[in-house]
Amino acid sequence: MAAHPPPRPYRRPRGDEMLLQTTARSVLAPLVRLLFRAEVRGGENIPRQGPVILAVNHLSVLDSFVVPLVAPRPVAFLAKAEYFRQPGVKGWLLRTVLTAVDAVPVPRGGHRAAQAALDAALGVLAAGQAFGIHPEGSRSRDGRLYRGRTGVAWLALASGAPVVPVAVGGTDRIQPVGARLPRPGRLTVHFGTPLRFTPPPTGAAGGRARRAATDEIMAAIRELSGQQPAEEYNSLSTPG
16 A cells, blocks of 8 residues: 555644633533434444544534534544635634534645545544544435445545444434524434454555445444445535
């Protein structure tokens, strides 16, 4: 397997950002559990220290906010860089929420942007942090679990971090695609047993190893979520 480039350095939150994150988790986490009658299972499966990847199914824009709030440790997800540059009060509020959940800004679009996103994620893991990723790449409009893209396996093999499969349910009814605000509803988050993957020997087919690892991860998510599998990649839903 080819040597991986050094990861992009992860900028740890400043003191004021740490305070914001701690305050947000202490306020928003109980609120999410109360308002949406959240059922959270398997939190003990997440290592409390060291790098870990949370591979999450993707039904709603809420998924990337809910998981960090109910997980037993902070979890960084990627967010479009333009979200951090929105003007006005709405932009300030969005930046505040993204900072509170330790979102990592990355550019979107094209192969270079995709590699930049993986490099940023690798930096989070190299710093010993938890990183969340949606292997489907975009939200499912029909509720099926789509074929996983191999970036999640690339990260696992490059970092050596365990992968915790995560199944989120109910967020597609609470905030479906196109809805501006969440609706009343009930959500579930189930953290599964960690998976570990060994890099293939030098010269072996790295692409085949990534595909096999990704398929194993998606099978674990499907077992937790009970979703109907889709054999194809998700090209129906909007990015996010």
